[in-house]
Amino acid sequence: MHAALDRTLIVMPALNEEASVADVVREVYEKLPGVKCLVVDDGSTDNTIAEARSAGADVARLPFNLGVGGAMRVGFKYAVNNGYDNVIQIDSDGQHDPSGVIKLLEALEVTDLAIGARFAGEGDYTVRGPRKWAMRVLSVTISWVAGVKLTDTTSGFRASGPRAVRLFAEHYPAEYLGDTIESLVIAARSGLRIQQVAVSMRPRAGGTPSHNPWKAATYLGRATMALTIALLRPRLPDPEPGVAVV
Amino acid sequence: MNLASYLFGIVTALITLFIVIELLRRRRLRERHAIYWLVAGTISLIFGIFPQLLVFAAGLVGIAVPTNLVFFVSIFVLFFVCIQHSSELTALETQTRVLAEENALQEMRLRELEEVVRRMPPAIGVDTSSGADS
Numbered sequence: 001m002h003a004a005l006d007r008t009l010i011v012m013p014a015l016n017e018e019a020s021v022a023d024v025v026r027e028v029y030e031k032l033p034g035v036k037c038l039v040v041d042d043g044s045t046d047n048t049i050a051e052a053r054s055a056g057a058d059v060a061r062l063p064f065n066l067g068v069g070g071a072m073r074v075g076f077k078y079a080v081n082n083g084y085d086n087v088i089q090i091d092s093d094g095q096h097d098p099s100g101v102i103k104l105l106e107a108l109e110v111t112d113l114a115i116g117a118r119f120a121g122e123g124d125y126t127v128r129g130p131r132k133w134a135m136r137v138l139s140v141t142i143s144w145v146a147g148v149k150l151t152d153t154t155s156g157f158r159a160s161g162p163r164a165v166r167l168f169a170e171h172y173p174a175e176y177l178g179d180t181i182e183s184l185v186i187a188a189r190s191g192l193r194i195q196q197v198a199v200s201m202r203p204r205a206g207g208t209p210s211h212n213p214w215k216a217a218t219y220l221g222r223a224t225m226a227l228t229i230a231l232l233r234p235r236l237p238d239p240e241p242g243v244a245v246v
Numbered sequence: 247m248n249l250a251s252y253l254f255g256i257v258t259a260l261i262t263l264f265i266v267i268e269l270l271r272r273r274r275l276r277e278r279h280a281i282y283w284l285v286a287g288t289i290s291l292i293f294g295i296f297p298q299l300l301v302f303a304a305g306l307v308g309i310a311v312p313t314n315l316v317f318f319v320s321i322f323v324l325f326f327v328c329i330q331h332s333s334e335l336t337a338l339e340t341q342t343r344v345l346a347e348e349n350a351l352q353e354m355r356l357r358e359l360e361e362v363v364r365r366m367p368p369a370i371g372v373d374t375s376s377g378a379d380s
């Protein structure tokens with residue numbers, strides 16, 4: 001067992017995931033003994049809460065939908081208030097393999113924020129057109145801001161170390177795309193170290209990602225705008241004043 | 247049109263854009279609400295720089311006096327933003343109401359819980375009056 005596991009909080013944002021959430025929670029407890037698993041239900045209209053509880057997770061229920069960013073804020077605040085050092089975000093749809101958490105935790109020994117990135121091609125759908133350009137622009141720009149090469153900036157499989165947890169508990173963005181794009185920009189510009197860790201991801205359990213070109217173009221526009229604004233914003237104070245930035 | 251009125255149009259558009267971007271930057275305005283002002287500011291900047299475009303566009307839709315097109319578009323944008331605000335207000339009211347309801351129900355649950363705890367035998371119940379072993 002990894003020593004850091006009992007200081008680690010797994011946060012799973014969930015919106016209408018009754019079909020998968022219980023299995024994911026069980027798998028987390030099985031593969032990661034000692035962790036605490038918090039499911040943040042974001043106004044689901046199905047049985048997500050009962051399913052998550054039946055699998056042994058703690059469930060925070062938001063009275064209405066706040067989006068992934070809003071749900072993660074709850075997780076970060078819970079972690080700070082209850083003395084957890086690390087927060088790891090895992091999707092409740094089963095796309096993220098909990099075994100990858102060990103690799104992310106190992107990365108946290110030398111970094112503040114570890115992003116679980118898809119292996120090229122593995123279990124992944126091919127993205128084309130505007131959406132591909134959007135992802136390309138995002139990773140190039142964010143890599144430049146962060147000072148390290150990041151290829152999968154929209155990944156929701158991430159581990160935050162103590163400094164990131166303190167920063168995010170106060171400043172995690174709740175806006176559209178804020179949880180992926182702006183959170184990385186905030187972290188990088190506050191001097192946090194970011195690292196990418198290769199993990200395998202499973203294909204989506206149900207449904208297919210849309211290839212609707214209009215939606216993809218809208219995504220490109222919104223992502224570019226979110227990124228531009230994030231870059232324009234003044235940097236936030238360092239969560240640990242006095243500690244040298246490496 | 248003389249130079250003064252030409253510059254006036256451009257400067258006004260620039261000031262509008264500056265204010266919106268500055269509010270965005272300071273996190274005083276969310277992207278969702280800023281987008282209409284950004285679009286409106288950009289359009290007025292473009293028409294400010296190239297007034298011939300306005301004449302052309304007015305001709306396209308058959309408006310005799312080009313400034314009328316400006317008024318029409320301005321009123322349309324304001325109208326649209328007003329509707330959006332009304333809709334956001336409705337959503338906010340719903341959320342506040344839900345929060346108040348949840349708060350009332352939670353207070354009742356807490357009270358019931360306190361009552362049960364108070365009635366418990368001291369050995370099991372949490373004795374808050376003695377403040378021992380801390």
Ligand SMILES: Nc1nc2c(ncn2[C@@H]2O[C@H](COP(=O)(O)OP(=O)(O)O)[C@@H](O)[C@H]2O)c(=O)[nH]1
Pocket residue numbers: 012013014015016017040041042065066067068071090091092093095156
């Ligand atoms: N809290 C919260 N979670 C959400 C929301 N939308 C999606 N999720 C969760 O976020 C995770 C990823 O969502 P998904 O739709 O699979 O995104 P993708 O993996 O990027 O395609 C899943 O665990 C969803 O249940 C939301 O509005 N609020």
Ligand SMILES: [Mg+2]
Pocket residue numbers: 091093095204
């Ligand atoms: Mg998913």
